Amino acid sequence: MTPAEILDSLFPAGHAVTAEGDLLFGRGTSPDGRVVHVIGATARAPIGIDQAIRLSAAVLAIARSDDGAPILFFVDSASQRMSRRDELLGLSEYLAHLAKSLLLAEARGHRTIGLLYGGSAAGAFIATALACDTLVALPGAHPEVMDLASMARVTKLSIDLLEDKAKTTPVFAPGLDNLVSVGGVAEIWDPQRSLADQLATLLATPRDHDARATLGAERQGRPKAAAIADEVDMAARR
Numbered sequence: 142m143t144p145a146e147i148l149d150s151l152f153p154a155g156h157a158v159t160a161e162g163d164l165l166f167g168r169g170t171s172p173d174g175r176v177v178h179v180i181g182a183t184a185r186a187p188i189g190i191d192q193a194i195r196l197s198a199a200v201l202a203i204a205r206s207d208d209g210a211p212i213l214f215f216v217d218s219a220s221q222r223m224s225r226r227d228e229l230l231g232l233s234e235y236l237a238h239l240a241k242s243l244l245l246a247e248a249r250g251h252r253t254i255g256l257l258y259g260g261s262a263a264g265a266f267i268a269t270a271l272a273c274d275t276l277v278a279l280p281g282a283h284p285e286v287m288d289l290a291s292m293a294r295v296t297k298l299s300i301d302l303l304e305d306k307a308k309t310t311p312v313f314a315p316g317l318d319n320l321v322s323v324g325g326v327a328e329i330w331d332p333q334r335s336l337a338d339q340l341a342t343l344l345a346t347p348r349d350h351d352a353r354a355t356l357g358a359e360r361q362g363r364p365k366a367a368a369i370a371d372e373v374d375m376a377a378r379r
Contacts, residue, residue: 142258142279142332144165144181144183144215144217144258147215147256147258147279147336148169148179150332150335150336150337151169151171151177151213151336151337151340152169152170152171152177152337153172153335153337154170154172155169155170156168156169156170156179157169158179160183161195162186163182163183163184163186163192164180164181164182164183164192164195164196165179165180165181165182165183165215166179166180166181166199167179168210171337171340171341172337172341173341175210175211175341175344176208176210177210177211177212177213177340178203178210178211178212178213178251179212179213179215180196180199180200180212180213180214180215181214181215181216181217182196182214182215182216182217182218182261182265182269183215183217183218183259184217185217185218185219185259185260186218186219187218187219187220187221187222187223187265188218188219188220188221188222188236188264188265188268188269189221189222189224189226189227189232189235190222190226190227190230190231190232190235192222193232193235193236193238193239193268194235194238194239196239196242196269197235197238197239197242200212200239200242200243200245200246201242201245201246203246203251204242204245204246204249204251207250209250209251210251211251211252211253211254211344212243212246212251212252212253212254212273213254213256213340214243214253214254214255214256214269214270214273215256215258216255216256216257216258216259216261216266216269216270217257217258217259217260217261218259218260218261218262218265218266218269219260219261219262219265220261220262220263220264220265220266221236221263221264221265221268232264233264236264236265236267236268237268239268239269239272240267240268240272243272243273244272247274252274252275252344252348253272253273253274253275254273254274254275254276254277254340254343255269255270255271255272255273255275255276255277256277256278256279256330257270257276257277257278257279257282257284257317257326258278258279258281258282259281259282259283260282260283260284260285261284261285262284262285262286262287262288263285263286263287263291266284266285266286267286270284271286271325274348274351275327275343275348276325276326276327277326277327277328277329277330277339277343278317278320278321278326278328278329278330279329279330279332280317280329280332281317282317283315283316283317284315284316284317284320284325284326285315285316286315286320287315288315289303289304289307289314289315307319311323311362311363312362312363317329319362321360321362322357322360322361322362322363323353323357323360323362323363324352324353324354324355324356324357324358324359324360324362324363325353325357327343327352327353327356328343354366354367354370355367
């Protein structure tokens, strides 16, 4: 689905979402009258310092408001822009600022939902889709926290070994199905149904903690994280 098709399905009565280059900003009103803030990184474009600071500014403006409306973050990006300019000016800090802006908005009562409808990778993926409180996806999305070639360079493990591990261990493997298995993606939405209805159902579900580790355990993709986190939490409370 294109961004325009997604917006039409989310907001059948219309919306006020506009594009600034490869970024989206605005809001829409759901069929039940709920206002939803929309931001987005689209067109498989990389996210550099200019995009990160513009997105952060939009999120912080929402965080300062008291409407309590959720933020829906459209994501279809490349990885971060690794140009000399971006790196020298502190790209990692800009991406961290964007992620922290989303966490602040969530803490101030604006539920943050990432909608992955295309690609995303590496730091750009972490600072956008994964920084949202809940991540949903559409079929055909293809996320990569790190591709296997990059993982081989970082870990010094052979690409053959990593490819073998990726067959049975989702944390080593890119792709939507693996991210669902480890709990990173909460739901895959059905594009043949109303996206507005699916968003309404998601927003009606109480959200009082980060459920990703629990989902990973239930789906057998990340069986240890939730149990270890619980043990650490209990130890900290003693």
